[in-house]
Amino acid sequence: MKKIVSNIGWLLLEHGSRLIFALLSTSLLARGLGVEQYGLFQYALNLILVFMSISFICGAEVIVPMLVNASAKRRRLILGNAFYLRLFFSILAYVFLVSFVYISDTREQFYLILILGLILLVSEAFSVVTAWLQSQTNIKPKTILVISTSLIKCLIVALLFFFNVVDPIYYAFAWVFEAGFIAFGLICIYKNISKSNFFYFSKPMFFYLLKKGFPFFIALLLMYSFLRLDVIMLRHFSDLVTLGLYTS
Incomplete structure (x- = not known):
């Protein structure tokens, strides 16, 4: 029981710190880029989240229960195939994202999302380690990793802001760094x-994992699409000032 309570505490700490650092980063981002660029x-971030839902093919709902009492050999079998399944759908999501933006957006926006979209290739696949840590009731290492990485990203954004950087592509690398460093840290x-x-x-x-995860996948795909549809619609059916004010 003590281990479970401790695990919940670390999870709350992780989500709380991410929220604080996200508020700091986006506040600096808004001031640094201005209304339209922000x-x-x-x-771009909302669009990436919508397409990222394509990689939610084999969620924790499926693999965590399978990992709880798994032997080392069984664990490797589950994690390995969940990783490759997620990676395959992540690559598919990135291709769909780039294709969508290439057809529907400006070249400037295309290059921004081309870089930010790299988040898709590392975020979900490597988070199979998070599922394993959850099955072991040991989320503390991941929490420390996430807090440290979020702090570094926030400092990078702050440096770009204080050096008056106004090109959003430079800020995009801070988000890509965060996702990539967390993936490396999980390994x-x-x-x-x-x-x-x-x-x-x-x-x-x-x-087998594809079949087990498919019902959850469809639900998550629809949920994330509807959650972010307002921002995507505003981008294509309104002006940039309205979009900037709304997203802020």
């Missing part, structure tokens, strides 16, 4: 604790 940046955490790796592919398990 609106476009937030549109290090897993190898440090388990003394092994999880890169393993099995066709039967791959399709």
Whole structure:
């Protein structure tokens, strides 16, 4: 019971710190970019979140219960195939995202989302380690990683702001850094604790996880699409000032 309460405490700390650092980062971003560019940046982040939902094919709802009492061999089989399944759909999501923006947006916006979209390629696939940590009731290492990375990203944004950087592409690298560093950190955490790796592919398990995760995937896909539809609609059916004010 004590371990569960401690785990909940670390989760609350993680979400609270992310919220604080996100508020600081976006406040500086809004001041640094101005209304129109800030609106476009937030549109890009919202669009990426919609397409990222394509990578939610095998969520924690599926793999955490499977990992709770799994042997080392079974754990590698589950994590490895969940990783490759998520990675495949993440690459698919990135291709769809780039195609959508190439057709519907300006070249400037295209290059911004091309860079920000790299978040798609690392975020969900490597978070299989998070699912494993949840199954072990040991979220503390990930929480420390996330807080540290969020702080560094916030400092990068602050530096760009104080040096009067107004190009949103430079700010985009701060978001990509955060996602990439967390992905790298999760691999290090897993190898440090388990003394092994999880890169393993099995066709039967791959399709089994695909089948198990599909109902949750459809629900999440629809939910994230509707949650962010307002910002996407404003971008294409309103002016940039309205978009910037609304997203702020």
